[in-house]
Amino acid sequence: MADSKLRCYMPDLGRLLEQLPKNWGRWGKDDEVGSLNFLTAQEVLRGVASVRQGKVFTLGIRIAAPEGDPIWPGRATAHRVNVMDRAHFMCGKAEPLSGGGEWADDMVVMYLQGSSQYDALGHVWYDNTLYNGYPATTTVGAMSKASVLPIAERGVVGRGVLIDMARFRGKDCLDRGETFTHEDLEAAAAQQGVEIMPHDVLVIRTGWIGKFYRTPKEEFYKDFLEPGLTYSPELVHWFHKKEIPNLVTDTIANEVTVDPESGVVLPLHCALMRNLGITFTEIIALDALAEDCAADGQWSFLYTAAPLKVVGGSGAPVNPVVIK
Numbered sequence: 001m002a003d004s005k006l007r008c009y010m011p012d013l014g015r016l017l018e019q020l021p022k023n024w025g026r027w028g029k030d031d032e033v034g035s036l037n038f039l040t041a042q043e044v045l046r047g048v049a050s051v052r053q054g055k056v057f058t059l060g061i062r063i064a065a066p067e068g069d070p071i072w073p074g075r076a077t078a079h080r081v082n083v084m085d086r087a088h089f090m091c092g093k094a095e096p097l098s099g100g101g102e103w104a105d106d107m108v109v110m111y112l113q114g115s116s117q118y119d120a121l122g123h124v125w126y127d128n129t130l131y132n133g134y135p136a137t138t139t140v141g142a143m144s145k146a147s148v149l150p151i152a153e154r155g156v157v158g159r160g161v162l163i164d165m166a167r168f169r170g171k172d173c174l175d176r177g178e179t180f181t182h183e184d185l186e187a188a189a190a191q192q193g194v195e196i197m198p199h200d201v202l203v204i205r206t207g208w209i210g211k212f213y214r215t216p217k218e219e220f221y222k223d224f225l226e227p228g229l230t231y232s233p234e235l236v237h238w239f240h241k242k243e244i245p246n247l248v249t250d251t252i253a254n255e256v257t258v259d260p261e262s263g264v265v266l267p268l269h270c271a272l273m274r275n276l277g278i279t280f281t282e283i284i285a286l287d288a289l290a291e292d293c294a295a296d297g298q299w300s301f302l303y304t305a306a307p308l309k310v311v312g313g314s315g316a317p318v319n320p321v322v323i324k
Contacts, residue, residue, distance in 0.1 A: 011262055011264065012126070013126040013127075013264065013267060013270050014126055014127050016231075016262060016264060016267060017236075017267070017270060017271050017275065019233070020233060020236045020237070020271060020275065021236070021237065021240045021275070021276065022275045022276065023035065023240075023275070023276050023277045024131070024132045024133050024275075024277075025132070025133070026277075029132070029133075031132055031277075032121065032131075032132070032145060032146045032147070032150040032151075033121070033150050033151055033154050033277070033279075034121050034131060034132070034245075034273075034276070034277020034278065034279065035243065035244065035245040035246070035276060035277045035278045035279065036151065036154060036156060036245050036246065036277075036279055037245075038198075038199045038243050038245045039156065039157060039158045039199065039245050043158045043159065043199050044157045044158060046158070046159045046199075047157060047158045047159040047160070047301075047302040047303060047304075048302055049159075050159050050160075050300045050301050050302050050324075051301070051302050051323050051324065052298065052324065053296070053298070053324050054323070054324075055292065055323065055324040056321065056322070056323055057288060057289045057292070057321070057322040057323075057324070058319050058320070058321055058322075059116065059248075059284045059285050059286065059289065059319065059320040059321070059322060060115065060116040060284070060285065060317070060318060060319030060320065061115060061116050061209065061283055061284075061285050063078050063080070063108065063110065063115045063317070064077070064078040064079060064080035064108060064110070067213065068217060069114060069115060070209055070212040070220075070252060070283055071111065071114050071252065071283075072113070072252050072253065073221055073224050075111045075113070075114055076110075076111065076114070077110075077114065078108055078109070078110035078111075078114050078115060079108065079109045079110065080106055080107070080108045081106060081107060081109075082104065082105070082106045083105050083106055083107055084103060084104055084105035084106075085104045085105075085106075086102065086104070089102050110317075112148075112310060112313050112314065112315045112316050112317065113282070113314070113315040114317075115283060115317045116281075116282075116283045116284050116285070116317060116318055116319060116320070117281070117282060117283060117307065117315045117316060117317050117318055118148055118151055118152075118279060118280070118281050118305070118307040118315060118316055118318050119148070119269075119273060119279070119280040119281075119282070119314070119315045120143060120146055120147045120148040120151065120313060120314045120315055121146040121151075121273060121274070121277055121279065122134060122138070122139060122143050122145060122146030122147060122314070123269075123273070123280075123314045123315060124266070124269040124270060124273060124274060125270070125274055126270055126274070130145060130146050130274065131146045131273065131274050131275075131277055132145075132146065132277070134146055139314070141312075142311070142312025142313075143312045143313065143314055144312065147310075147311070147312050147313055147314065148307055148308075148310055148313040148314065148315050148316045149309055149310065149311055149312070149313065151279060151307060152306055152307045152308060152309040152310070152316060153309060155304070155305070155306040156201070156245075156246055156279070156303070156304065156305045156306065156320075157302070157303070157304045157305075158199065158200070158201050158245065158246075158302075158303055159197070159199070159200050159201065159300055159301075159302070159303070160200065160201040160202075160203050160248075160300065160301050160302070160303030160322060161189070161194055161195075161196055161197075161200045161201070161202065161203065161299060161300045161301075162203045162204075162205060162286070162289060162290060162293055162299050162300075162301075163185050163188050163189055163192070163196070163202070163203070163204050163205070163299075164188065164192070164205045164290045164293070164294070165180050165184065165185075165188055165204060165205060165206055166205055166206055166207035167205070167290065167294060168184070168187070168188035168191060168192075171207065172207050172210075172211075173206065173207030173208060173210065173211040173227075174206040174207060174208065174227035175227060176223075176225050176226075176227065177225040177226070177227060177256060177257070177258075177260070178206075178227040178256075179227065179228065179229070179230035179256045179260065180227075180228075180229060180230070181229070181230060181232065181234075181235055182229075182234065182235045182238040182239070185202075185204070189299075192293075192299045193297065193299070194299040194300055196242065197242075198241075198242050198243045199242075199243055199244075199245060200242075200244065200300075201244075201245060201246045201248060201303040202244050202246070202247050202248065203248040203249070203284075203286065203303070204229075204247070204248070204249045204250075205249075205250050205286040205287070205289075205290045206226075206227050206228065206249065206250055206251055207250065207287070208226060208227060208250055208251045208252075209250040209251065209252075209283060209284070209285060209286070209287075210250065210285075210286075210287040224257065225256070225257045225258060226251045226252060226253060226255075226256060226257045227251065227256060228249065228251050228253070228254060228255040228256040228257075229254070229255045229256065229268060230255070230256050230259060230260065230261075231255070231259045231261070231262070231264070231267040231268055231271060235268075236268075236271045236272065236275075236276075239272055239276060239278060240276055244278055245278065245279065246278065246279045246280075246281060246303075247272065247278055247279070247280055247281065248281040248284055248303075248320070249281075249282060249284060249286075250283075250284050250285065250286040250287075251282065251283075252282055252283055253266055253269070253282060254268065254269075254280050254281075254282050255267075255268040255269070281305065281318065281320070284320065289322060292324070293324075296324075298324055301322050301323060301324040302322065302323040302324075303320065303322055304320065304321045304322070304323070305318050305319075305320035305321070306318065
């Protein structure tokens with residue numbers, strides 16, 4: 001992609017996506033949650049109806065793990081540090097509370113998108129315009145439009161469906177740069193005996209985040225190229241027709257890093273998130289849930305999530321809870 005000749009022929013996002021649908025204005029000129037509007041009370045109840053066994057799964061990765069956290073290249077891993085612990089009392093640096101009580105305190109310094117996280121709808125843009133037509137200047141200093149806060153205040157609850165692309169292809173993990181399409185999703189769903197229905201929260205397992213914990217970091221990040229969904233006009237129309245509110249994957253960016261046809265980096269962030277208002281959820285731990293779904297044959301469930309209420313944030317950490 002750094003090759004100058006390739007750049008000469010690479011389409012910009014405006015031209016690549018100009019004939020494709022947008023949901024701007026569909027829910028009013030002030031909307032900041034996009035396709036989450038599809039998750040009405042009726043859809044919440046449809047999700048609740050998917051609960052059959054009472055099994056609970058949390059999908060967030062650990063934060064500030066000793067072995068490091070999976071993050072987008074160039075971001076720093078989360079750093080947790082004690083600011084108060086037993087040592088302070090032993091050294092006379094702190095006094096116990098009246099009655100003798102002592103305490104521990106700590107803090108974390110991290111990227112808001114340095115763990116399992118939700119993107120704000122205004123996180124990525126082109127042509128100086130965010131989701132719903134908001135000007136990109138609204139991101140200066142802090143996001144005053146289409147930030148993660150409206151998503152966090154609303155919450156995400158509905159019927160989720162897991163599509164295990166790695167299992168469908170007979171692998172523990174998809175290969176570096178391996179792609180799949182909406183047609184592959186439908187084929188995998190058919191094999192699993194589940195249907196991707198309108199307004200489903202679409203959860204896709206590639207095995208990639210699980211691989212992070214089994215692979216030396218130098219190898220994992222070398223010539224970084226994740227597997228994932230790949231752009232096509234047909235795929236965008238499929239998401240639009242299905243009215244998918246939320247795309248959730250166990251990759252760092254929810255799509256193949258570089259589109260193999262155009263060379264554009266992360267075009268689905270703009271085609272789906274910026275233009276259709278589909279919320280992106282990334283760096284999600286899906287291996288345990290997938291193993292259980294394969295064992296009992298139940299691939300649909302109640303999906304619930306709410307990112308942290310970060311004012312002006314371009315994203316925020318989350319620990320989704322799935323109930324089967």
